[in-house]
Amino acid sequence: MRTGNAPTRRLGRLVVAVPYLWLLLFFLAPFAIVLRMAFSDAATDLPPYAPHFQGFSQLGEFIAALDLENFRLLGDDPLYWQSYLYSLRIAALTTLIALAIGYPLAYAMASAPRRWQSLLLVLVILPFWTSFLIRVYAWIGILRPEGLLDMVLAGTGVTSEPLRLLNTEAAVLIGMVYSYLPFMVLPLFATLQKLDRSLLEAAADLGAPAWTAFATVTLPLSIPGILAGSALVFIPAVGEFVIPDLLGGPDTVMIGKVLWSEFFSNRDWPLASAVAVVLLFVLVAPLALLQRARLTRGGAA
Amino acid sequence: MNARDAGALAPLRAKRKASPGSVRRAFQPWNDPAAEPLVVFRNVTKRFDTVTAVDDLSLALYPREFFALLGASGCGKTTLMRMLAGFEQPDAGEILLDGVDITAVPPHRRPINMMFQSYALFPHLSVGDNIAYGLRREGLPRQEITRRVAEMLALVKLDGLEKRRADQLSGGQRQRVALARSLAKRPKLLLLDEPMAALDRKLRESTQFELMDLQSELGLTFMVVTHDQDEAMTMADRMAVMNHGRLVQIGPPDEIYEAPTSRYVAEFVGDINILEGRVASVTGEIVRVETAIAGAVELDEEAASLAAGETIFVGLRPEKITLSHDEPVQAVNKVAGEIWDIGYLGDFTMVQVMVGGDDGQLLKVALANRTRRIERPFAWEDRVWLSWDVEAGLVLPP
Numbered sequence: 001m002r003t004g005n006a007p008t009r010r011l012g013r014l015v016v017a018v019p020y021l022w023l024l025l026f027f028l029a030p031f032a033i034v035l036r037m038a039f040s041d042a043a044t045d046l047p048p049y050a051p052h053f054q055g056f057s058q059l060g061e062f063i064a065a066l067d068l069e070n071f072r073l074l075g076d077d078p079l080y081w082q083s084y085l086y087s088l089r090i091a092a093l094t095t096l097i098a099l100a101i102g103y104p105l106a107y108a109m110a111s112a113p114r115r116w117q118s119l120l121l122v123l124v125i126l127p128f129w130t131s132f133l134i135r136v137y138a139w140i141g142i143l144r145p146e147g148l149l150d151m152v153l154a155g156t157g158v159t160s161e162p163l164r165l166l167n168t169e170a171a172v173l174i175g176m177v178y179s180y181l182p183f184m185v186l187p188l189f190a191t192l193q194k195l196d197r198s199l200l201e202a203a204a205d206l207g208a209p210a211w212t213a214f215a216t217v218t219l220p221l222s223i224p225g226i227l228a229g230s231a232l233v234f235i236p237a238v239g240e241f242v243i244p245d246l247l248g249g250p251d252t253v254m255i256g257k258v259l260w261s262e263f264f265s266n267r268d269w270p271l272a273s274a275v276a277v278v279l280l281f282v283l284v285a286p287l288a289l290l291q292r293a294r295l296t297r298g299g300a301a
Numbered sequence: 302m303n304a305r306d307a308g309a310l311a312p313l314r315a316k317r318k319a320s321p322g323s324v325r326r327a328f329q330p331w332n333d334p335a336a337e338p339l340v341v342f343r344n345v346t347k348r349f350d351t352v353t354a355v356d357d358l359s360l361a362l363y364p365r366e367f368f369a370l371l372g373a374s375g376c377g378k379t380t381l382m383r384m385l386a387g388f389e390q391p392d393a394g395e396i397l398l399d400g401v402d403i404t405a406v407p408p409h410r411r412p413i414n415m416m417f418q419s420y421a422l423f424p425h426l427s428v429g430d431n432i433a434y435g436l437r438r439e440g441l442p443r444q445e446i447t448r449r450v451a452e453m454l455a456l457v458k459l460d461g462l463e464k465r466r467a468d469q470l471s472g473g474q475r476q477r478v479a480l481a482r483s484l485a486k487r488p489k490l491l492l493l494d495e496p497m498a499a500l501d502r503k504l505r506e507s508t509q510f511e512l513m514d515l516q517s518e519l520g521l522t523f524m525v526v527t528h529d530q531d532e533a534m535t536m537a538d539r540m541a542v543m544n545h546g547r548l549v550q551i552g553p554p555d556e557i558y559e560a561p562t563s564r565y566v567a568e569f570v571g572d573i574n575i576l577e578g579r580v581a582s583v584t585g586e587i588v589r590v591e592t593a594i595a596g597a598v599e600l601d602e603e604a605a606s607l608a609a610g611e612t613i614f615v616g617l618r619p620e621k622i623t624l625s626h627d628e629p630v631q632a633v634n635k636v637a638g639e640i641w642d643i644g645y646l647g648d649f650t651m652v653q654v655m656v657g658g659d660d661g662q663l664l665k666v667a668l669a670n671r672t673r674r675i676e677r678p679f680a681w682e683d684r685v686w687l688s689w690d691v692e693a694g695l696v697l698p699p
Contacts, residue, residue, distance in 0.1 A: 201388055202421035204408040206435030206486065220425045
């Protein structure tokens with residue numbers, strides 16, 4: 001870069017600036033609007049909040065009208081923080097179950113003959129070719145009383161009573177794990193596939209039986225894949241709205257559902273914005289800590 | 302464990318105590334019928350799909366031996382080694398270690414360790430933890446592990462690098478860590494898969510001698526697999542040349558080089574000129590061969606099996622031919638030719654001489670550059686004479 005002349009340098013800066021511009025336009029600006037709404041009050045107005053920005057001459061009054069009342073309400077009303085906790089719980093369970101299913105799956109894919117691997121990969125991605133909504137609706141047909149699952153179970157004589165899974169937490173978990181499993185499998189597969197086979201041979205050579213070699217070599221070396229997969233499942237799972245709405249019941253109130261009803265049922269945009277802002281921090285904080293831990297570990301070694 | 306464990310291992314000496322030749326000459330357990338072999342391959346065959354990688358192979362390795370397996374890529378040498386480590390199962394035959402059949406023993410239960418060509422260092426572990434890996438699997442007490450790791454680090458001269466990660470080391474250092482890790486369990490047999498392949502030439506030479514010192518000092522048995530003949534000849538007490546899954550010849554390096562039993566070995570190990578000819582007469586120990594290119598040549602060979610009229614090959618190593626401008630009147634074997642190519646290599650010069658006219662045969666002659674200036678240097682297109690002693694040539698079966 002240093003040797004380039006002025007026009008190429010300027011072009012180089014422009015290329016670097018594009019992604020920043022993107023972030024500014026489509027992430028930072030909307031976030032600023034949501035944040036500003038969260039500090040406002042609900043009003044029967046268009047748009048339904050106050051105060052409105054009346055120009056720079058009345059900036060002082062505008063700022064004075066902003067307050068933290070919505071955030072206080074989030075802390076006071078148990079509905080909100082209980083929904084947060086419940087969402088985190090469901091997301092954590094989803095992540096754990098997806099990991100428990102996804103790891104062996106990814107491991108089997110990575111150990112399969114190379115010519116099979118691309119086919120297996122396509123099979124994992126295949127569900128994305130159908131609408132997400134339709135796939136979740138399909139689960140209603142499977143899980144509803146006397147649905148597909150009940151029919152199969154009754155037919156094979158395992159149970160005679162309907163399971164009544166639909167509109168329970170179990171149904172939500174089934175739907176969530178089903179929907180997010182590919183996001184767990186793909187990064188795990190990528191990590192396990194590039195694992196050097198000779199490392200496992202070296203472990204065996206040095207006296208490690210297969211299970212020990214897995215625990216001391218494969219598992220630690222696949223931690224980056226586990227972290228990436230878990231983040232890809234956990235983060236969208238916390239804010240998930242469609243699956244608990246379709247498969248869940250009255251007791252499976254996740255924060256995404258609360259957010260939706262605040263916006264569209266109650267038309268309380270400021271409160272909904274506050275819910276969204278808090279959700280963002282709930283998700284970003286652990287990620288930031290994780291990243292920091294990774295940086296210090298890499299730097300100290 | 303065993304007697305080898307007595308006494309701490311001394312770090313490598315800076316200077317070699319004795320020339321290896323004098324010590325090694327006396328060490329020939331393979332000629333001693335009373336010697337008990339450490340490893341025995343008995344009629345071992347290994348196939349991959351339709352390819353036979355190892356073909357009905359039998360071999361015995363003796364304790365404290367430095368054995369080199371030399372062969373072109375794809376000759377089956379790596380498969381042979383991997384069967385010894387336990388990573389491949391033979392389709393037929395058996396492998397014995399100390400007289401016990403280990404054919405069905407899984408790798409992690411064999412008292413054999415291997416140094417991988419890629420080194421296969423665990424990237425998530427420090428140098429110390431890499432070396433300790435095998436010791437931890439044995440369940441040794443913590444203090445013993447710490448002591449042995451320190452001992453190994455001193456042995457390979459990496460003291461102080463215990464906390465480093467593998468990716469923070471140079472190629473030479475990584476090789477030493479791999480060596481220390483494979484030696485830490487004090488295996489009965491150490492397998493080395495192309496141990497020097499990733500090192501540059503200078504480092505390779507010094508490491509070869511260090512490895513030999515280490516082996517004689519620890520009293521271990523080494524088997525090294527390599528495609529590099531210099532490496533094999535420098536280090537090995539005994540070497541085997543492998544081709545198409547079989548051992549073509551097995552013996553001390555000088556025997557392989559000076560008395561190859563087949564054209565394949567003669568051409569694979571070192572440079573050689575091959576002259577085709579017909580046995581004219583056998584008188585005592587002198588064989589007279591009529592060659593198409595160089596006329597009649599005489600060889601001093603114990604060649605009782607040769608009969609007049611038989612077609613054979615005469616092998617001539619380039620360094621055993623003398624080159625001169627004037628006809629060497631005294632010489633028994635001589636032929637005139639024209640210099641077509643001169644390759645200066647520093648320590649010696651490889652001259653290619655066309656013998657028998659322009660459609661004849663190019664013969665290689667190696668000239669040792671013993672002085673810095675030569676009075677009558679050889680030049681391209683010079684008419685020259687090649688001559689050699691009766692002991693120089695060797696008879697190779699067709």
